[in-house]
Amino acid sequence: MPMKPKTGSELFAIARGVELCRGQNICFYCGAECGQTFPAADYVKKTCTIRQYVVAPGSDYVCAGCAESKQEKTTIPVYDEVNPREKTKIRLFSWVITEDKAIAATKAHAAWLQSVCIDPPEPPYAIALSESGQRHVVYWTSINRRRDVVTLNLELDKITYKVDELRKAVQITEMLIAASGKTRLQDAPSTALAMQIYNYWGELSLHEQWMQMFGKPLSRLAVFLSRKKEVCKNEYKGVEASK
């Protein structure tokens, strides 16, 4: 009987075929039970700036999954690519993790990540999303045991949502992106955005909806998962397109 994963990092280890190395200690990052195979001194920088987010900042050890997630020269299967990428860093990617595989995705795979976040795989699974490629995202992630409510992390933000809510939010953000592009939605709603919405849609109700949504974690997630402007324009044709 294989061991049951208790943290997202442990699921990541299992998916990557790494032995869990459980023991009497708890992992500095994710809090999983671990032995002394991976000393924190080798995996945590002295200048670590995210101590307030880790589970056990006093621990001297990390678990096998968190150690694996810090690999800098490893083989990574990327969604839709025939050959895995070699000698690359775990942290450069977003991850969709199930018991038998961990698949990496880049910003070019927003459509796939969107479909996974709205229609997740069979549990147990975990989803860790990287926006910057600078931060390690795997050790913050949670194991999900149901498919209608999902907890994932977008960088350091832990977000729990109902899939129906996310589906609706993404539809709105993609309709907005068709009018304005993605970057504009990262800033607070503005007159410039309102004008772009009016020019594209011939009315402003979407702008009013966005004023209610902006700043909420689910909205940030919806923008992250939205497809490119050209794709959104094709999918959601405004009055501009019908002129």
Ligand SMILES: [Zn+2]
């Ligand atoms: Zn860990």
